[in-house]
Amino acid sequence: MPLSVNTSRKRRIRSAVTLLSGLLPVLLGFAILYLQAERTLQHSSEQTAEAAIRQFELMLDNNAQAARELLPLAGQNCNDVQLALREQVTRRPFVRSTSLVWDNTIYCSSLFGDYQEKISAGDYTQGGLLLMKGNLVTPDTALLVYRLSEGKQAALSTLDGYHLSNVLRLIGRNTLLVLQVGPHSLSADTTFHEGALPAFPVAPSSRTSSRYAFNVAAGFPAGETWRYMSSEYPPLFSLLIFFGVISGFIGHFLQKRSSSPSHELMRALEAAEFVPYFQPVVHGDSKKWSGTEVLMRWNHPKEGLVRPDLFIPFAEHSGLIVPMTRSLMRQTAALLGPLSTSFDGPFHIGINITASHCKDLELVEDCREFLSAFAPGSIHLVLELTERELIVPTAISHQLFEQLHELGVMIAIDDFGTGHSSLGYLRQFNVDYLKVDQSFVAMIGADALSRHILDTIIELCAKLDLGIVAEGVETQEQSDYLTAHGVNFLQGYLFGRPMRGAEFITALSHH
Ligand code: C2E
Ligand code: CA
Ligand code: CA
Secondary structure: OOOOOOHHHHHHHHHHHHHHHHHHHHHHHHHHHHHHHHHHHHHHHHHHHHHHHHHHHHHHHHHHHHHHHHHHHOOOOHHHHHHHHHHHHHHOOOEEEEEEEEOOEEEEEOOOEEEEEEOOHHHOEOOOEEEEOOOOOOOOOOEEEEEEEEOOEEEEEEEEHHHHHHHHHHHOOOOEEEEEEOOEEEEOOOOEEEOOOOOOOEEEEEEEOOOOOOEEEEEEOOOHHHHHHHHHOHHHHHHHHHHHHHHHHHHHHHHHHHOOHHHHHHHHHHOOOEEEEEEEEEEOOOOOEEEEEEEEEEEEOOOEEEOHHHHHHHHHHHOOHHHHHHHHHHHHHHHHHHHHHHOOOOEEEEEEEOHHHHOOOHHHHHHHHHHOOOOOOOEEEEEEEEHHHOOOOOHHHHHHHHHHHHHOOEEEEEEEOOOOOOHHHHHHOOOOEEEEOHHHHOOOOOOHHHHHHHHHHHHHHHHHOOEEEEOOOOOHHHHHHHHHOOOOEEEOOOOOOOEEHHHHHHHHHHO
């Protein structure tokens, strides 16, 4: 509806809202997928660390078993026990070598037999495990040494770092894993590290063995979340974009709908923004206020008071004119009804009605309700039907007009002279008044031909015994002319402009 001029700004806002309603679900969905990917990676990192712990524990169980069997032999002559040491190496998987210790000195090993090397129990984490970079035989292959001790006795059994790195590599195919024993650690690429390693950048987790003194750190390299999303979620991304487009369309459609004329009128109707204005109709002779025409105004919250010709066509088109007119009639009845006992002589109340209001008999009920608000006989309700949009004569319309007349409701043809009502039409619908269009009144004082047309209309009314109302009387000359020619009622700015209810009631008491 062209009520305001600032349309380009509105269009910009509308485009922005459409864009936002399209982008919002995409961004939101993207954020949810990102969180979901992070959760999945975190879960996977924890699971992998746990699997590695279990695997290392199974491997160390062999070393522990070997050490348990060898411990009672510690202190015995190396030559006597060397075979037992080698037997453990042969029989137990993952056991690479075994040695016996007496008073913190290795004195016998499966590899070298008699052999002397000082050790410190403090090097072993919780006295039980030591991760070494290598030893004399394989200086570049890490070793995990298991130690079991009792008093001066101790038995050592070693696990090859190669097996450990293998486990780290195989279990954590996509996950990075590190075995940590005290201050030392070993990664999947067989690298031995001194000191604590920094946590992994994505989904870092750490699990500690409940049975041996080691723990496993797991995680992913930087950028893994994006890599994971781009490999796992492409179908979901397509779905997100699809939803984004749908949501953008819905946003666009809802905006269009909410700014569509009928939606806006419906909103205004519910918000009671359509209000009646009253313009006095005066008596031709006495110029006494003998009635009023009710004119609709839209009290728009942003645009202010809107003229009816800007919105009535939309209201007619959308079919909302009927409930709007009904609302206007109710407001008028509520305003003027209480005054009706003080009216001297029937007061004319003109209500503008469109053809669409005459499609069924509802109008009869609307009028009955309207009349019931007034003291009996205190008013003449006049329905104004514009000549430009005449009612098609049908069985229903005849019934309607009959029932309206039975109720005492009068019919006026509005804007008379601008349409094509025939004499037959005027008789068929039992018309009571003609409202001469203001364009003819404006001709008074102009050329003789124009005045002649006006005179003919006035004569026609007299012949057909119809009441006549002249609209748009603005000058004294027009008023005098019409009075001299016997026009019953006059309406125009000369006597009063359309005014709000309270103002009209005050003015009415002075007339
Ligand atoms: P209308 O029924 O011919 O109403 C008379 C119009 O002439 C009103 O315009 C009124 O303000 C204006 N008018 C009155 N005296 C003078 C005057 O001396 N000089 C000039 N230049 N104008 C004068 P308004 O209120 O803007 O209404 C315009 C039209 O909108 C009405 O013409 C009527 O067709 C329609 N309308 C107004 N209210 C309603 C309604 O409740 N229902 C329907 N269906 N139509 C309505
Ligand atoms: Ca009218
Ligand atoms: Ca008119």
